Amino acid sequence: MSTLSRSGGPVAVAPANRPRAFDTNLHRRPDYWILAAVLSLSLIGVIMVYSATYAQALTADTNPATFALKHVQSLLTALVGLVIFTVVPYPFWRRLSVPAMGGTLLLLLVVLFGPAGISPSINGAHRWLYIGPFNLQPSELCKLVLVLYLADWLSQKGQKVRDLTYGLIPFGVVMGVIAFLVIRQPDMGTTLVLVAIGVAIFFIAGAHMIHFLGSMVLGGFVFYLLMFTASYRNDRLATFLDPDSDPLGAGYHIAQSRMALGSGGLFGQGLGAGRQKFGWLPEQFTDTIFAILGQEWGFIGALVLLGLFGLLIWRGTRAALRARDSYGTLLAVGITAWIGVQALVNIGSVSGAIPFTGITLPFISYGGTSLAVTLAGIGLLLNISRYGVAPQRVRRARAEATPTGATRRRSLLRLRRRVAAREETRT
16 A cells, blocks of 8 residues: 655555554563562462472382472473563464464363373363373463464554454454453453453553443353352352351362461461461462462562562553553553452452352462473563663653643743843844
């Protein structure tokens, strides 16, 4: 497509939905604050996995560090992925978003309808695929793929994202299919995180506020109904409303979590000295590892952990604001929302602030797929900060677009100085 310039010659004009050329030579250092927060959280995760699992390993008459060593192995493998996603320019991954989404949907279908040898039922849920010596949790992989897919798709729509036909309805269909496949496993916690990722990206992409608010009300109503479609969800809701109603039955898990957190006090009982991990607290090194941390590190340790997540969310938001293009902005928003919401859901569940939902704490809980996928997302976030706009350019653009009172005063002062200089010249 072309148009005529003032001199009469043709000037190429790219279509609105075509990505602009990305100059990979214009890059800076990645945001080391993000890297420092993630490495600190990962180190805390290794320490807490060992502390939360050595008793279980001794009971099984194995090396006390068995689980911790496996976790370190998963961490080292995940760090390789982090480096790859940090080094390879992030626009490269947008061309893989569509086939990656297709493959992820296929894996989610295999989880639900595959043979028991590949997708066994564990505690009444189908969430894992076992292929030879490898195992994979497709719902965890779906978080990263969803961010890549939605960022690519919505960044190309431009203003069409505000249209009901081209924006909200296709977005609702995509999110509805993914949410249906994940909640059928069943996995309510991961479904909440996936929906939060989609909502954050769709909102920042420029969603029509009336459509957005209407879809939020409808989505909230659907989740409210889902709470009553399974007996275990209904029990969790009843336990949340009255935590002390059945401490040895439906409320056992949250009762033990609260006991661990409450007994930690201000400074904790000391690393390794927590008692709830000795057969009392279920899932003590995955879903409820924060309770063990609170018991052993106390309120101060929990605050440090929350501060590291807060630092990561702040710097992720900063990377989104300084991204070079809309695709990078939506990517950074999706990754930041993903990690922030998942951490809040896990901590809120363990502390009893929200109904209990089984979901891992990013970088801290034991796991392979979750850790690898999360660190790959952090690699993308570092990559976006690496190719971001320089701070001086950001401040200049903001001052030109929306001048503040201070900017106006400085401009007026410069104008007065020029006038005074002219008057002196004339005299």
